[in-house]
Amino acid sequence: MEYVYAAMxxxxxxxxxxxxxxxxxxxxxxxxxxxxxxxxxVAALEGVDIEEAIKKAAMAAPVAVAAAPAGHGHAxxxxxxxxxxxESKKAEEAAAAGLGALFG
Numbered sequence: 001m002e003y004v005y006a007a008m009x010x011x012x013x014x015x016x017x018x019x020x021x022x023x024x025x026x027x028x029x030x031x032x033x034x035x036x037x038x039x040x041x042v043a044a045l046e047g048v049d050i051e052e053a054i055k056k057a058a059m060a061a062p063v064a065v066a067a068a069p070a071g072h073g074h075a076x077x078x079x080x081x082x083x084x085x086x087e088s089k090k091a092e093e094a095a096a097a098g099l100g101a102l103f104g
Contacts, residue, residue: 011050
């Protein structure tokens with residue numbers, strides 16, 4: 001997953017996603033870059049519109065919306081917040097999984 005993160009970081013910074021730059025980002029993060037994985041990532045992203053891929057992944061992820069019940073107790077509000085946080089985390093994980101699938 002760190003390879004995908006490196007590519008996304010480069011994209012967000014407006015840089016080209018090259019083998020050299022992906023390796024540099026990984027090295028800066030303290031990750032030993034596997035040459036074949038870097039080459040595969042760069043080749044897989046060749047010609048890919050990353051902004052469009054991100055939009056598609058975000059649309060594919062379930063949107064977690066928690067409706068607040070009409071309860072009056074403090075414990076209910078605390079539980080609702082906890083449930084909403086868990087659902088939000090699940091949505092983020094689904095989005096990350098979708099991006100991982102897009103980038104290989």
